[in-house]
Amino acid sequence: MGTGLAAAGFVLAVTFGAFARTEGWGVLAPIVCSLVVFSGSAQFALATALAGGGGVPTAVAAAALINGRFLPMGVAVAKDLRGGRIRRALEGQAVVDGSWVAAHLGGGRFDRYKLFGATVVQWPAWVAGTALGVVVAPPENLVESLGLDLVFPAFFLLLLLDELRGSRAARGAAALGACLAAALVVWVPVGLALLGASAAALLGLRKGLIPRDTRRDTKRDTKEAS
Amino acid sequence: MVNQAHLWWAIICVALISFAFKAVGPAVLADRQLPAAARGVIALLAPVLLAGLLVVDMGGPRWTALNGPLLIGLATVAAVRLSRAPMLLAILAGTTVTALIRLVWG
Numbered sequence: 001m002g003t004g005l006a007a008a009g010f011v012l013a014v015t016f017g018a019f020a021r022t023e024g025w026g027v028l029a030p031i032v033c034s035l036v037v038f039s040g041s042a043q044f045a046l047a048t049a050l051a052g053g054g055g056v057p058t059a060v061a062a063a064a065l066i067n068g069r070f071l072p073m074g075v076a077v078a079k080d081l082r083g084g085r086i087r088r089a090l091e092g093q094a095v096v097d098g099s100w101v102a103a104h105l106g107g108g109r110f111d112r113y114k115l116f117g118a119t120v121v122q123w124p125a126w127v128a129g130t131a132l133g134v135v136v137a138p139p140e141n142l143v144e145s146l147g148l149d150l151v152f153p154a155f156f157l158l159l160l161l162d163e164l165r166g167s168r169a170a171r172g173a174a175a176l177g178a179c180l181a182a183a184l185v186v187w188v189p190v191g192l193a194l195l196g197a198s199a200a201a202l203l204g205l206r207k208g209l210i211p212r213d214t215r216r217d218t219k220r221d222t223k224e225a226s
Numbered sequence: 227m228v229n230q231a232h233l234w235w236a237i238i239c240v241a242l243i244s245f246a247f248k249a250v251g252p253a254v255l256a257d258r259q260l261p262a263a264a265r266g267v268i269a270l271l272a273p274v275l276l277a278g279l280l281v282v283d284m285g286g287p288r289w290t291a292l293n294g295p296l297l298i299g300l301a302t303v304a305a306v307r308l309s310r311a312p313m314l315l316a317i318l319a320g321t322t323v324t325a326l327i328r329l330v331w332g
Contacts, residue, residue, distance in 0.1 A: 004317070024227035025228060029230070036241035038244075056239070059236050063240040067243065070244065071247050073271070076271045077252065078255035079255070089252055092252035107269045108266075108268040108271070108272070147326075150296055150303070150324045154303045154317045154320050156279045159276055169269075173273055174274055174276065175277070181281040185281070193282055201270040202267055
């Protein structure tokens with residue numbers, strides 16, 4: 001899974017590198033950006049906003065709104081990370097879309113090592129792809145011509161199908177989340193729409209809808225605590 | 227052309243904000259035992275965010291990125307996967323169909 005995500009990320013990163021180069025970012029800035037930001041959607045938002053003459057505050061706000069999804073994602077993995085607050089904050093940096101979904105075990109639990117493993121593979125691929133894009137600058141439509149822009153949504157779909165299998169609560173919440181995202185994206189930036197869509201998870205407050213895996217965890221944790 | 231000083235400031239700001247977003251949840255919650263209701267919410271975050279990611283990825287801002295060949299490719303991925311094929315095969319089928327449709331329809 002990590003390798004597949006890394007391959008998809010590599011291709012996307014090549015397009016980012018090429019796009020940034022054509023927008024006058026030079027050679028070093030796109031590579032450093034991929035190294036320290038490591039978020040395709042935020043980087044594209046940043047580059048697009050700067051290219052549109054929106055200024056630094058607008059560009060930073062656009063990227064920040066898109067990365068707002070890392071807040072609920074970080075909350076979700078918090079329980080499965082280790083150590084004190086600082087170490088957990090550092091371990092939380094492994095959260096990126098692909099790794100987060102690949103590490104999800106179901107019922108709100110995450111495989112910490114899978115999270116790290118998937119990120120460790122994707123990060124260098126993302127930076128290397130950017131570097132290649134900066135140097136080679138392939139035509140913008142190459143990714144689309146090869147149908148490679150399908151790879152990320154396809155991964156999300158496949159993982160969603162797995163999540164929905166056998167959980168009525170997950171199906172209801174996912175349907176509501178999709179509807180909220182679909183409506184919100186008309187009015188607000190993509191990142192904010194995703195944050196708003198995460199409100200659908202509040203369905204988990206309804207007693208009868210708590211997924212089976214979580215009820216099992218609750219019983220186990222109660223036993224351990226006692 | 228982008229002003230280089232502005233560009234570097236923007237990159238630094240976005241990197242710091244992203245770091246903070248990823249750090250807040252794990253640092254604040256630490257190993258605190260959450261009530262069952264909160265766990266129920268967290269358990270549903272994955273399917274909800276996946277569904278949301280899928281929708282915004284396909285639709286884009288204000289639904290401007292909606293793309294016919296991409297939708298057909300995605301339907302192919304779902305159909306192949308539901309016929310119990312491996313994930314990578316499903317994705318390969320989807321990308322091939324998407325590329326072929328674009329090649330034929332221009």
